Amino acid sequence: KKITILPGDGIGKEVTACGKKVLEQIAECFGHEFVFDYAVIGHDAIESTGDPLPEETLTKLKNTDAILFGAVGHPKYDNDPTLKVRPEQGLLKMRKELGLYANLRPIKLFDELLEASSIKPEILRGADILFFRELTGDVYFGERGRKNNNETAYDTMIYSKFEVERIAHKAFKAAQTRKNKVTSVDKANVLESSRLWRAVVQEVAKEYPDVTVEHMFVDAAAMKLIQNPRSFDVVLTGNLFGDILTDEASQIAGSMGMLASASVGDKVGLYEPIHGSAHDITGKGIANPLASILSAALLLDISFGLKEESETVIKAVEKTLQEGYRTKDIADSSTALEKILGTEVMG
Amino acid sequence: KKITILPGDGIGKEVTACGKKVLEQIAECFGHEFVFDYAVIGHDAIESTGDPLPEETLTKLKNTDAILFGAVGHPKYDNDPTLKVRPEQGLLKMRKELGLYANLRPIKLFDELLEASSIKPEILRGADILFFRELTGDVYFGERGRKNNNETAYDTMIYSKFEVERIAHKAFKAAQTRKNKVTSVDKANVLESSRLWRAVVQEVAKEYPDVTVEHMFVDAAAMKLIQNPRSFDVVLTGNLFGDILTDEASQIAGSMGMLASASVGDKVGLYEPIHGSAHDITGKGIANPLASILSAALLLDISFGLKEESETVIKAVEKTLQEGYRTKDIADSSTALEKILGTEVMG
Ligand SMILES: CC(C)[C@H](C(=O)O)[C@@H](O)C(=O)O
Ligand SMILES: CC(C)[C@H](C(=O)O)[C@@H](O)C(=O)O
Secondary structure (H helix, E strand, O other): OEEEEEEEOOHHHHHHHHHHHHHHHHHHHHOOOOEEEEOOOOHHHHHHHOOOOOHHHHHHHHOOOEEEEEEOOOHHHHHOOOOOOOHHHHHHHHHHHOOOOEEEEEEEOOHHHHHHOOEOHHHHOOOEEEEEEEOOOHHHOOOEEEEOOOOEEEEEEEEEHHHHHHHHHHHHHHHHOOOOEEEEEEOOOOOHHHHHHHHHHHHHHOOOOOOEEEEEEHHHHHHHHHHOHHHOOEEEEOHHHHHHHHHHHHHHHOOHHHOEEEEEOOOOEEEEEOOOOOOOOOOOOOOOOHHHHHHHHHHHHHHOOOHHHHHHHHHHHHHHHHOOOEOHHHOOOOOOHHHEOOHHHHO | OEEEEEEEOOHHHHHHHHHHHHHHHHHHHHOOOOEEEEOOOOHHHHHHHOOOOOHHHHHHHHOOOEEEEEEOOOHHHHHOOOOOOOHHHHHHHHHHHOOOOEEEEEEEOOHHHHHHOOEOHHHHOOOEEEEEEEOOOHHHOOOEEEEOOOOEEEEEEEEEHHHHHHHHHHHHHHHHOOOOEEEEEEOOOOOHHHHHHHHHHHHHHOOOOOOEEEEEEHHHHHHHHHHOHHHOOEEEEOHHHHHHHHHHHHHHHOOHHHOEEEEEOOOOEEEEEOOOOOOOOOOOOOOOOHHHHHHHHHHHHHHOOOHHHHHHHHHHHHHHHHOOOEOHHHOOOOOOHHHEOOHHHHO
């Protein structure tokens, strides 16, 4: 099996190094052979090739069995909105070119981290949400530009029926293996693309009579996620709303540093933490590698069907937390100083 | 002074009745003369006239001194995304026609409600955020439609420089009377309209050297609001992101039922709770009227310059909470049963 490591920018490099080590260890323990290669993307790729997703990277990704990705982004571009070539273009193009239309973001709290969240433990306990964020449509990929002498800028929020259908089926099927509930999030009281979204989800829902479907406006969902996270099971939503809500939901898991995601669709699967490149802590050796390690666990499970191997990784994370080890982002006032580890040691 | 009451749908009617009573009481105590009239909007207006914002309503609103508004919306439309005439169209048209481009949403926690929130008290204590949500642009007002034989739906996210400028100035000026910090929220790593937004805010910021400006992506903001609400002072953002983030931020104030908002711009000011029509509790007499009452306080202050009168209303709310009275949404396990009041008694 071929695994391509795509470290990207910022802490992406530090955390994927740990994810890779875990995959190597699994290969050794279980007698698999994983062949690794590397490719560049993002700011990193712009610096070395001028292109945030060089042809060479794309070719590699199209010919691999699974991808372990870090993050992209750089403050240089954030501070200068006029730059034309940007790291995120590499990420978006990759998602589109590889047909990665479904981004699965499981939000599950490790019991040991109940106290690390800003939300009250009694609200959190037992929360377990699986987000299906659509990843190759919406305002991320619609036409955009300037008009009116550069005085006006626009982006197009756009969805077609087939795009909603295919991810809706995935979400309903997943709900059948969980608590049989799908909450579809849109803004159908204002947006035409949301009205299409809602109508399609209503249609697809008819094929899953055992699954309860609920439609919620995005503003209400942003509130309810915090107020009552346990009321959600599977959440199905578009690209932009999914971006916002899953970052928010990271607070349910105590820290962004714990959350893994899987992007699947046509063929190859891509696995990445939901956190970003975090340049403020890059190079300090304090980034939490657990999201990347848990992304590796998702990779083993979803792309390779290696359930036991995947479970082994998750249990190892659990055990480490039970033994009291923390990175800085998930430490609390009760954590002993010598149990606060850097990226590499935690890895 | 003429005040138009616009109850709208659902609990809008119940809560504005309380807001009005408070305004009447203030008039009596302080010797002012307020003349009230009523107008219809939303589902209510569709039922009686076929139009969610009848001409008669618009004429009244253009000739009044201030508006106390309830909410619009009805489950009938939410369940049928194909209906062409919708309550929310009335609200959006009203905002546009009256030039209400700046929606101010103060998020402030009454100390008595620290325990009502799902967020930990130690995270919340002292949080005090003032949102400036742009209200007459963005994807709410861009071109939308269907193409491709109805298989594809689109909306246009769009901003022009002057729209960003005028609300940015308001936000920076407000920051100067507060903690001198503005957090501008966008998605400039993906959206062209956000890149314009960010560039304009950077320009405007130069005129306020005493104000610290910070730019944040909307996904990060959705997370930080929960993780560290005290790190925000003034938050400046577009129409859609503002819609999502302010609803989320309602959890910082313990309940949506406590939050008032002011919409200002060209001339007349409009005051409304940030909560919606809440048909699930309509007619039960349990809606929290405090958001409407606090909206009335904003009306006195912003539209009429009656600071003392406004303060009197806020103090009355504070005193009521101190005495232990609660509506159901803000009661907790320590609230005595006889202190849980219905809408009217609380009003
Ligand atoms: C980096 C950015 C373009 C990206 C997104 O918005 O999709 C990130 O926030 C994510 O969630 O993967
Ligand atoms: C009812 C709806 C159209 C409205 C909006 O999205 O602006 C509401 O959510 C609000 O925040 O005032």
